[in-house]
Amino acid sequence: MKTIIVDIYGADAGPVPVIRGALRALELAPDFVLHFVGDRTLVEQEMAAMGADATRVTVSHTTDAITNFDRPTCVFNGRDESSMVMSLLALKNDPDAIGMLSAGNTGALLVGSIVRLGLLADIKSPALCSAIPVCDGKLVALVDCGANMDCRPRELARFALMGDAFMKSRCEMEAPRVGLLSVGREEGKGNRLTLDTYALLKDLPMNFIGNIEGNDVVNDVADVIVTDGFAGNILLKNVEAVGKTALAAIEELLPTADAAQREVLEKLHARLSAAYDFNPRGGATFLGTAKTVVKMHGCATEDTAYSCIDQLLLLERTGFSTRVKEALTYC
Amino acid sequence: MKTIIVDIYGADAGPVPVIRGALRALELAPDFVLHFVGDRTLVEQEMAAMGADATRVTVSHTTDAITNFDRPTCVFNGRDESSMVMSLLALKNDPDAIGMLSAGNTGALLVGSIVRLGLLADIKSPALCSAIPVCDGKLVALVDCGANMDCRPRELARFALMGDAFMKSRCEMEAPRVGLLSVGREEGKGNRLTLDTYALLKDLPMNFIGNIEGNDVVNDVADVIVTDGFAGNILLKNVEAVGKTALAAIEELLPTADAAQREVLEKLHARLSAAYDFNPRGGATFLGTAKTVVKMHGCATEDTAYSCIDQLLLLERTGFSTRVKEALTYC
Numbered sequence: 001m002k003t004i005i006v007d008i009y010g011a012d013a014g015p016v017p018v019i020r021g022a023l024r025a026l027e028l029a030p031d032f033v034l035h036f037v038g039d040r041t042l043v044e045q046e047m048a049a050m051g052a053d054a055t056r057v058t059v060s061h062t063t064d065a066i067t068n069f070d071r072p073t074c075v076f077n078g079r080d081e082s083s084m085v086m087s088l089l090a091l092k093n094d095p096d097a098i099g100m101l102s103a104g105n106t107g108a109l110l111v112g113s114i115v116r117l118g119l120l121a122d123i124k125s126p127a128l129c130s131a132i133p134v135c136d137g138k139l140v141a142l143v144d145c146g147a148n149m150d151c152r153p154r155e156l157a158r159f160a161l162m163g164d165a166f167m168k169s170r171c172e173m174e175a176p177r178v179g180l181l182s183v184g185r186e187e188g189k190g191n192r193l194t195l196d197t198y199a200l201l202k203d204l205p206m207n208f209i210g211n212i213e214g215n216d217v218v219n220d221v222a223d224v225i226v227t228d229g230f231a232g233n234i235l236l237k238n239v240e241a242v243g244k245t246a247l248a249a250i251e252e253l254l255p256t257a258d259a260a261q262r263e264v265l266e267k268l269h270a271r272l273s274a275a276y277d278f279n280p281r282g283g284a285t286f287l288g289t290a291k292t293v294v295k296m297h298g299c300a301t302e303d304t305a306y307s308c309i310d311q312l313l314l315l316e317r318t319g320f321s322t323r324v325k326e327a328l329t330y331c
Numbered sequence: 332m333k334t335i336i337v338d339i340y341g342a343d344a345g346p347v348p349v350i351r352g353a354l355r356a357l358e359l360a361p362d363f364v365l366h367f368v369g370d371r372t373l374v375e376q377e378m379a380a381m382g383a384d385a386t387r388v389t390v391s392h393t394t395d396a397i398t399n400f401d402r403p404t405c406v407f408n409g410r411d412e413s414s415m416v417m418s419l420l421a422l423k424n425d426p427d428a429i430g431m432l433s434a435g436n437t438g439a440l441l442v443g444s445i446v447r448l449g450l451l452a453d454i455k456s457p458a459l460c461s462a463i464p465v466c467d468g469k470l471v472a473l474v475d476c477g478a479n480m481d482c483r484p485r486e487l488a489r490f491a492l493m494g495d496a497f498m499k500s501r502c503e504m505e506a507p508r509v510g511l512l513s514v515g516r517e518e519g520k521g522n523r524l525t526l527d528t529y530a531l532l533k534d535l536p537m538n539f540i541g542n543i544e545g546n547d548v549v550n551d552v553a554d555v556i557v558t559d560g561f562a563g564n565i566l567l568k569n570v571e572a573v574g575k576t577a578l579a580a581i582e583e584l585l586p587t588a589d590a591a592q593r594e595v596l597e598k599l600h601a602r603l604s605a606a607y608d609f610n611p612r613g614g615a616t617f618l619g620t621a622k623t624v625v626k627m628h629g630c631a632t633e634d635t636a637y638s639c640i641d642q643l644l645l646l647e648r649t650g651f652s653t654r655v656k657e658a659l660t661y662c
Contacts, residue, residue, distance in 0.1 A: 146514060149522035183477060191480035191561045214568030218576050230522045231562050235515040237545030238569050242607070245549050246577035249602055253595055262597040264584055268596075271580055276573070302567040 001033050003096045004312055007064035007087040008038030010104030011300040015039070018103060018296075019046045021305025027054055028310055035097070037087045039063050060086055065104070068298070072107030076115055082106060088116040091291050099292035099312040101283065103300040113289045120328055123288035127159045127227065128295070129166055130236055130284045133275050134218050141167050141176075141224045142217075145284060146233035153196035154331060156180075156226055157204060161327040162287040163224035164206045169320035170285075170311065171223070178214035179222030181231060186211065193228065201226070204330055218275075243276020271282055283308040285315075292321065332364050333567070334427045335643055338418040338650055339369030340396035341435030342428050346370070349627075350377045352636025356367060359641055366428070368418045370394050380624040391417055396435070399502040399629070403438030406442050407446055415439060417651035419447040430623035430643040432614065441478055442486055443468075444620045451659055454619035458490045459560065460497055461615045464606050471547075472498050472555045475565035476615060484527040485662060487511075487531030487557055487591040488535060493618040494555035495537045501616075501642065502554070511542035512562060517542065522556065524559065532557070535661055549606075575608020614639040616646075 006022045008015035015038055016090040022034055023046060033056045036043045047057060064082040066074065079085050084104045089177040091100045102109055106128075113119070113126055128143035134140050143163040149153065160178050167176035180198055187198055189211060203209045212222050217235060226236070250269045257265055283304065286293040292315055294308045315321075337353045339346035346369055353365055354377060364387045367374045371392040378388060383427045395413040397405065410416050415435045422431045433440055437459075442451070444457055458475035465471050474494040479486065491509050501542035509527055513521035518529055520542060532539045543553050548566060558566070588596055614625040614635065623646055625639045646652075 149514070161394055181565060183480070183561060191559075194561075212567035217569055217574030218572050228522075230514060230525075231565055234512060234545035234562055235565060235569055238548055238566055239573055241546030241549050242570055242573040243577070245606065246574070246603055249599060253599060257595055260589055260591050262589055264592040265595060265599075268580060268584060268599075272577055275576065 001031065001096060002316065003033050003035050003094055004097045004309055005035045005037065005087045005094075005097055005100035006090050006113045006305070007083045007100065007102035007104060008036055008043065008103055009083045010298070011287055011296065012298045013301065014106045015042060016046060017302040018300060018305045019043055020050065020156060021302035022096065022101075022309055023047060023050050023057070025050045025306045025309035026053060029313055032098075032313065033057065035060065035090060036096070037062060037083045038065075047219070048068065060090065062086055068105050070105060070108060072105060072111045075108050075112040084112055085116055086193050088112045091293070095260045097291065098316045099294065101296055101305065101308045101312070103296040103298060103303050103304075106146070106232070106295055109293065109295055110286070113286055113293055117293070118290040120288050120290060120325060123158070126286040126288040126293075128232075129163060129287050131282060132236070132239060133169060134220050137215050137274070139171060140217065140220075140222060141170070142232055142236055143224065143226055143287060144232050145236045146231040148229040150230075151193065151228040153193060153200050156193065156197040156228065157200040157331045158328060159287070160201055160206065160208070160224065160226040161330055162324050163226060165320065165323040165327040166285065166287060169315050169318035169323055172318060173223060175207040176223035177209045177221070178224040178226060179209050179216065181225050181227035181235070182211040182213065184211060184213060197226070200331065203329050208304065225288065240276055243272060243304065246272055283311070285311070287324065332362065332429060333429045333647065334366050334425055335640055336363050336366045336368065336418045336422050336425075336428055336431035337636070338414045338431065338433035338435060339367055339374065340414045341629070342627065344632065346373060346621065347377060348633040349636045350374055351381065352633035353432075353640055354378060354381050354383045354388070355633065356637045356640035357384060360386055360644055363429075363644065364388065366391065366421060366425070368393060368414045368421065372585050385525060391418055391421065392525050393567045397439050398435050401436060403436065403442045406443040415443055419443045422592050422624070423448050427557060428622065428624065429647045431435065432625045432627055432636065432639045434627040434629060434635075436627055437477070440624065440626055441617075444617055444624055448624070449621040451619050451621060451656060453659065454489070455459060455486075457491065457617040457619040457624075459615045462501060462568060462613060463548070463567070465551050468605070469551055470500070470502060471551075473563055474555065474557055474618060475560040476567045477560045479560040480522065481561075482559040484524060484531050487524065487528040487559065488531040488662045489659060490618070491532055491537065491539070491555065492535060492559040492661055494557060496617060496651065496655040496658040500646050500649035500654055503509060503553060503649060506538040507554035508540045508552070509537050509555040509557060510540050510547065512556050512558035513542040513544065514568070515542060515544065526636050528557070529627065533661065534585055571607055574603060577603055578607065601645050605609060614642070616642070617654065
């Protein structure tokens with residue numbers, strides 16, 4: 001039976017919400033099981049509390065959690081008993097395992113996915129792909145949003161191919177619009193990296209729409225935004241921060257608002273939260289790993305774990321892993 | 332008498348708002364004159380309409396305007412009769428001229444400032460500095476926000492020194508907090524450029540606070556944000572675009588709102604506009620030019636021209652040009 005590996009450690013709120021969200025996700029489909037890696041007693045306690053189907057859960061016991069104070073390279077040789085390394089090895093070695101989720105140290109998870117899990121052919125380092133909600137519930141995939149700092153044009157071209165495959169599976173799109181993040185729409189605008197990448201993207205089998213700009217990110221111009229991990233990370237954090245200043249301004253008005261004003265402010269708050277308070281809901285997908293790894297944000301809640309499992313099931317159903325391997329043959 | 336040069340062409344709304352805003356700015360101080368470059372009849376018409384003091388205005392007549400369809404390099408050799416080139420030459424050659432403003436083609440203005448006006452010692456290309464409003468009316472200076480795509484560490488270090496000088500003059504601060512835009516607060520986080528720049532900034536005589544992240548831009552962590560023109564441009568456009576989606580969401584609720592709801596929504600709208608609809612109000616200052624050039628946004632209004640002249644007067648009063656020359660001796 002297909003298996004999803006759950007590293008229970010790493011979330012700011014501790015392992016319980018991760019366990020509960022994952023157990024609740026068993027309702028999503030009957031044909032998969034969960035393999036938790038972490039404190040067995042804790043998992044069994046939550047299973048009992050939720051009346052979970054014990055035939056659909058296995059646990060590999062450990063209490064060693066890699067934290068944000070650990071150096072990412074600690075997983076290189078060692079920390080074999082950590083929940084993160086055990087999860088990566090289970091994902092690699094269990095032929096039924098289709099993916100894993102973890103809220104742990106991003107750097108360690110990246111290093112671990114390279115040295116413990118393994119990468120697809122010719123990939124040097126995975127890219128982080130975040131699906132950002134833009135207008136009307138649509139998602140835009142930002143690749144790379146923080147893993148690769150200094151990139152070459154061919155790496156960006158491969159991010160584009162993998163992002164394209166991701167959106168075809170994740171949002172069941174036929175021809176995602178792939179845009180290259182730059183400083184102007186014209187082909188001649190950009191830095192050396194984007195100018196050289198543009199030349200490569202033009203010849204790849206995808207719906208390349210050319211350059212897009214910083215304001216296009218939230219304007220539903222592209223479905224996939226290709227950039228290096230430096231600019232992508234700055235952009236991702238900025239979108240959320242600017243959105244949150246708007247939410248904070250609304251919250252400040254609430255205490256002095258009357259009932260009718262409260263109603264309209266709450267409506268607005270809900271709408272803007274859906275757009276900009278996205279980290280607790282989703283996870284970043286590693287692109288280029290031998291099997292799918294979803295990194296939940298540190299502020300992961302029960303809903304995060306639930307929706308990340310939903311995403312792993314969707315990616316499996318829509319043939320993401322075959323698609324991404326095929327995509328990488330083009331460049 | 333000190334003179335401010337006004338290139339009347341380049342704004343989307345045509346030259347009239349620029350002329351009117353500049354004429355109105357004569358009220359700001361008695362001790363300066365305006366030197367308009369553009370259609371004499373038009374300027375005289377607006378002067379008559381506004382009852383402007385003719386002893387404080389001169390005009391160099393031309394009707395040749397460089398547009399956004401012109402290649403930036405057109406000002407290299409030629410277009411000597413364009414308002415932009417004439418303005419740059421007037422700024423250079425008139426010893427009383429303290430600065431100029433233009434809403435024209437940014438690329439042409441950059442090229443023109445290099446080949447027609449001239450740069451400070453050892454500067455290869457000016458940096459664009461935008462003062463972005465953050466919380467409670469405070470400003471943060473973003474350098475470079477779009478002029479220099481591929482930078483070296485020493486260039487970024489010089490952006491930092493010039494940005495520091497700018498904020499000391501522009502906001503009359505003693506020790507602006509200078510932050511380096513990167514992907515994490517720790518010294519070891521970043522790309523090759525920021526890692527090498529960090530090492531330089533540590534030793535410069537300024538209040539260097541280390542790395543800042545994409546979310547810090549709007550969180551009043553730094554007064555000067557140092558980055559290359561690629562990341563800076565993406566960030567600047569993104570801040571405004573995300574802010575505008577919040578404004579658009581408010582505007583959508585207005586038609587169905589009752590009087591009390593309207594009141595609170597309008598209050599919120601005004602507050603967020605002040606933070607995020609900043610382009611029409613301000614201009615980007617060129618850093619590294621022999622004299623101060625302020626580039627107004629294409630959507631410049633009467634208020635833009637007025638406030639840009641206010642800024643030029645402030646920079647002159649607070650000794651910006653001496654300060655920036657001194658700053659550049661440190662690196």
